[in-house]
Amino acid sequence: MDYSIKITGEAGQGIQTIGETLARVFGRMGHYIFSHQDYESRIRGGHNFYQIRISERPVMSPREKVDIIVALDKEGVTRHRSELDPKGMIIYDSASIKATFEGPSFLDIPFAELAVAHGGDKIMSNVVATGAVLGMLGMEIGPLLRLIKETFVKKGEDIVAKNEKACRAGYDFAKKGCLSCSFSVTGSGGPKMVISGVEAIALGAIASGVRFYAAYPMTPSTGIMNYLASKEAQYGIIVEQAEDEIAAINMAIGASFAGVRSMTATSGGGFCLMVEGLSLAAMTETPVVIGLGQRPGPATGLPTRTEQGELLFSIFAGHGEFPRIVFAPGTPEQAFYLTNKAFDLSEKYQIPAIILFDQFLADSQYTYSGWDGSKLRYTDYRFRGEGAAGIDRYKRHALTETGISPLALPGNSRRLVITDSDEHDEEGHIIEDAETRVRMVEKRLHRKTALLKDEIEPPILYGDHRPEVVIAGWGSTFGVMKEAVDLLSRERSIAMLHFSELWPFPDKVRLDYTDILKIAKATICIENNATGQFARLMRSETGYQFTGHIHKFDGRPFTIERLKGEIDAHIGKL
Amino acid sequence: MDYSIKITGEAGQGIQTIGETLARVFGRMGHYIFSHQDYESRIRGGHNFYQIRISERPVMSPREKVDIIVALDKEGVTRHRSELDPKGMIIYDSASIKATFEGPSFLDIPFAELAVAHGGDKIMSNVVATGAVLGMLGMEIGPLLRLIKETFVKKGEDIVAKNEKACRAGYDFAKKGCLSCSFSVTGSGGPKMVISGVEAIALGAIASGVRFYAAYPMTPSTGIMNYLASKEAQYGIIVEQAEDEIAAINMAIGASFAGVRSMTATSGGGFCLMVEGLSLAAMTETPVVIGLGQRPGPATGLPTRTEQGELLFSIFAGHGEFPRIVFAPGTPEQAFYLTNKAFDLSEKYQIPAIILFDQFLADSQYTYSGWDGSKLRYTDYRFRGEGAAGIDRYKRHALTETGISPLALPGNSRRLVITDSDEHDEEGHIIEDAETRVRMVEKRLHRKTALLKDEIEPPILYGDHRPEVVIAGWGSTFGVMKEAVDLLSRERSIAMLHFSELWPFPDKVRLDYTDILKIAKATICIENNATGQFARLMRSETGYQFTGHIHKFDGRPFTIERLKGEIDAHIGKL
Amino acid sequence: MPTLESYRGQTPAWCPGCGNFGILKAFKDAMLGLGLEPHMFTIVSGIGQAGKFPHYTRCNTFNGLHGRTLPVATGIRLANHEMPVVAIAGDGDCYGEGGNHLIHAIRRNVNVKLLVHDNQIYGLTKGQASPTTGEGMKTKNMPFGVISEQLNPVALAVALDCSFVARCYAGETSHLTSIIIEAMKHKGFCLIDILQPCVTFNKINTYEWYSKRVYKLEKDYNPEDRAAAFVRALEWGDRLPLGVIYRNSRPIYEERMPVISDMPLVKKPQRRPDTADLLSEFF
């Protein structure tokens, strides 16, 4: 069982609410889901959709073929009917969208009318539609009713009752009305959590003890700020909206200097404004974590859509030379654990760490049975209070074997904590001489980098372990590449190499991935960009050149059909 | 003949004036000179020097061994006496620096006293010192006197006369006093122009018809603004000091959109603030030229010193993917012609162009017999006035074979010129659809890049054409690498590969440089940075890996002695 | 003569009822009133709902980055000071991200007309607080409500001796039209802060809220008295004055820059100048 349900409509019609409600209910009923969103940069009107996939197997990619379309606007039908599976159904309210469509695959459900009749208010139309979907799928309505109760209980019994009735009305109407429906939702395990990329990053930050978050709103990073703000009081975190991104990163650096874990996040345009601060964090050896949510550029580009266009920018951004961490999680689960690892390494090595994600990962929801908190890292590397030795001789930038100097905080001991964006001596005072400069570069850059390399995990090898065909990629394409391997491995010896820890670039000690690549007949680098940035990085770091490339730069994510098709086209030649 | 003269003193003592006067006089007398500067980030005090090399052969690199030291402060002696050639001399004024030194290599010249006695004012001490240097070198004083006249004529006959007398006094004193002097300045051709890197860039901009320059002061780029400002009226250029670098690049983009050639320049920290604008220029297809003067980072680093730390940053800076030009001139001559080429290509392809230089090139002076204006490119690619066809159907971002759309300007015809930082259609209006996005990326990025590649000149191959040893580098190391080849080619088959047109990376059609590298026994990549950025770029663009690397990251340029020594160490192994 | 038809642009992607529609209408009327044709001037806008403005009319357009309208507008004017340049920004755009440019554009006094669509909210990014959002307003990312003091852009501009400072209201289109015309005719940098209801995200400063409070400055109000203007600028609460709060006649940058006293840069010959004499200076 593997159904895709597309909820379509204008911005402001509430397709997201319908979608997220369904996702949540499916998750609770123990199904695996994957959802992704497609929306324009406007608040009302236009045409958006929310697509949700449900299956008894883990699913993590968008599919082109859809089984159910919930059309809240006319375009929902005209634009998407071609995607409908022969056995699929389109439900719509002819009265609301002022159009009727003939044919067995159409079911006209009077969402508004039913809402008024049973709930007493047109605004419950979406609840009707939600119920209808469950009805068509022949699933039990109980869990949905429970969720409705939870959602509206604050608003009082009456509202709950009305929504329940509206929901039932849609459910019953669809169940009865949908004669030609052949859907059967099978197999289900224990309840699943449903979580998106931005939620996972925010959660990872909280789980890492973030105490200060400053940012300027920017899609697709704003969700991180919203989630953290919702937990501000409960977890003792200050979330500050800065006047601009320059302020955001400098505030985060200030808070970190003062002794707490801090973070900021933005998208490419805002990151541009942060790169001077990135370099400042490196020079002052102040830990800071930066979320960079990619969207199609250059400039404003397609602000609500997706691309993997800033891999090399994030690795080489900032003036001067300094170590940094760049992680690009492939799923919410990776986002959660890698955010935690970024906080840990950033503080351990006193360097900036970048979480590179994109709109696709940010807004997509995945299901999990749960995450293991005990796998999280936490060490407070800071040097607090009078306790520790060397109070009087304390030097913020002391030269050490490892290049890591004790990180004390100002104002909580007699130590003076001094740092400078100018090149400085061990104490942190400005210098001009060549000798000190050289020692500081060796400490800050060479020694730390040497140690940092060992912290980096190799790429994930999934599929055949001596593959004829390798598809390689990074970040948010994890899910679609993995499913492609599952599909293709029936006929072929194929594997995926997925990189999520990108800088420092993983060495080959734990996994000689170039060896695997060299043995393979075809190696295809898959990127959601136009220039093949990862392929370039692979060449510069290992000298290895992929045999083929698949690029997508239309602002939309890969679908499994499209990716499989393109891979076939490549390996067909073999 | 190859003498080095080091003028040392505190900031504010006028060592630069002495140095530049000597450089100018030597140039006029037909000698080749090379000068470089070493100064601290302060206005008074500290310890700086200005070093000038004079020879009958072209010289373009700093030497460690010096022949004459003019010590205006005590440190000039204590810090630098070890650099003195056995036959060298140190001149100083014991009264002024309150110290006397014994030994044949010291000549105590009462600069101040002579200034008062002959010029009537202590402030002529430097003129005395300047004269003294010429005296020691046994050169004729005429040209210096003429220069003094030109310099002070505005101030009246009397001042001129006094300065001349002071100058003569120093000249005569040194000539008589310097018994042990064995200097003889030989060979000289026609008069030479003496010019620095920043002057050459500014000159290149004027010669390319720059009409608008906006910048925020930042070492080592400020010299460009100062030079342009001094010609503002004469050449009809507006030079505007912006409130910050973000404003600077956005103003330059605005002026370019309005129809004039425009430029900005800064250093790494300011460039960080410009990268969002860089991406804007690319998206709106607005030509703009950006000077990036590197200095040691990260952050403020060593603000008055030199490094080659921003090669990869300049190539990958900015969010999203777009074509750009990155040129890194090796000498003022290259700076002049490459700035001109940058203006031409930037406008022809409607893309941003970056001139990557550094403090060493910016402040160093070289001599030339003259430059050929006729070799300069100039085509006005803009589409002006009612004249041209298609007024009504004009589309700013029209899709064309070449990817280049007609560049019209607003307000000088009935055409509407519309552009947008959002992804847009041919007219320039915001779009959301995938098809238009793809067509625009192909136009803006793929098609233009394909053509642009053919405009790029291959690296310069200097020395043996089937070399056993190749030293490779980019930017300001040109001179020192070239001299190293001259020195080493006596014993060895050696050549230099120097890259000044770095992005798009030169292809191998016109010169198969990787072929040369592969045949060589030893290939050494020489960079004034700590991480080997060019070596990384070479790997990513060609897969070629150098056999050895020489890095310097102390904020100082390579000296010929040091570079030769390190190369010897590498090839000694052969 | 231009007609409304000459100014018909793309269909706005704004929410039904958005205050921006009133501003759009007032702007078109002003252009018609001035007899300007779309190709005669340029609009520079930023990113936000306000930033989309030029696409919804017809004109030369540079829709640039969020917060950077003024530097671009300045560059355009300095290159071609014979072409009127209008900058259109949101309150977040111009007072948040771009605050520094506002300060210095006012000081520079380049003859640019700045219209700020001040809806006291970040619209396009879904309702975060802007610098002009009232204290205490709760948003998704500010569960405790806005802490920073509300910015008063008019008082700020008066303090910076801005050449022309007005406050208007999107609900009073004909008044807005007349002020835009006045600004276009004024010689100097003009800031028009336009109170603009955001029907979707700003549930406090609604049409009703504004309509109850706004009033037009008395006929005898003297906008040249800076101290009085400052006091009036501070009036924000039960009553909101509309009109030209402050005005002066400082000479504009373009008139003080000798380089363009003869002609605009864009009219100067665009060819390779002879630089032989410059080279000779290095000998």
Place this chain on the structure above:
Amino acid sequence: MPTLESYRGQTPAWCPGCGNFGILKAFKDAMLGLGLEPHMFTIVSGIGQAGKFPHYTRCNTFNGLHGRTLPVATGIRLANHEMPVVAIAGDGDCYGEGGNHLIHAIRRNVNVKLLVHDNQIYGLTKGQASPTTGEGMKTKNMPFGVISEQLNPVALAVALDCSFVARCYAGETSHLTSIIIEAMKHKGFCLIDILQPCVTFNKINTYEWYSKRVYKLEKDYNPEDRAAAFVRALEWGDRLPLGVIYRNSRPIYEERMPVISDMPLVKKPQRRPDTADLLSEFF
């Protein structure tokens, strides 16, 4: 008790006679007057001659980027609001590059003390005009002289309702000391604009120029009257008022942020919080 010795830092790299020496002395006297020891507070500075200040005394120091002192200082205070934080900037630093942060730091009213070494010039970069440079002054990159109107930071701060705004003069060190002490004791964001002669690059606003003009506010001057303060702030010419021009008692950000009502962030447990309940919310 701290002594002058406790505050002896590195040897200043400033020019002999620089106004910064007076500010340095006044600052040290103020710290002594307050009985503060070097480890008890933090100075955040930018890049410029003023930015070198903290190296020339002894204190916790974050010498950051040009123009970015205030965001860093804000971050430090929000993480640890029990530690006094002083921000030291140049006029270019704070009114030029960093102008936007000044506007919003004033609105936020975080309890940071900002000292601006206002020499009306860019010192460290060799004499370009700053926002406070007088109109007409010629510099190497402005052969026609400054065109932009001189910024009046005090008037700007009054317009933004800054909690505490003073103007001082580096030549009046004891007055400066007393104002610094007053500012340190004041609860709220404080701006002290300090007129500072740059003997090398500013040949107009010299010691003599300032000394002829400065005067202290009358005893009965009332800094709480905003309108009057604005008028006084505008006084710039033959007479330059020194002292606290404007003051109010707006509550500070730190007191309005519930998250730190119990203790500063830095005192909260720095350990991995239990997130099990958060995860459960996703089921």
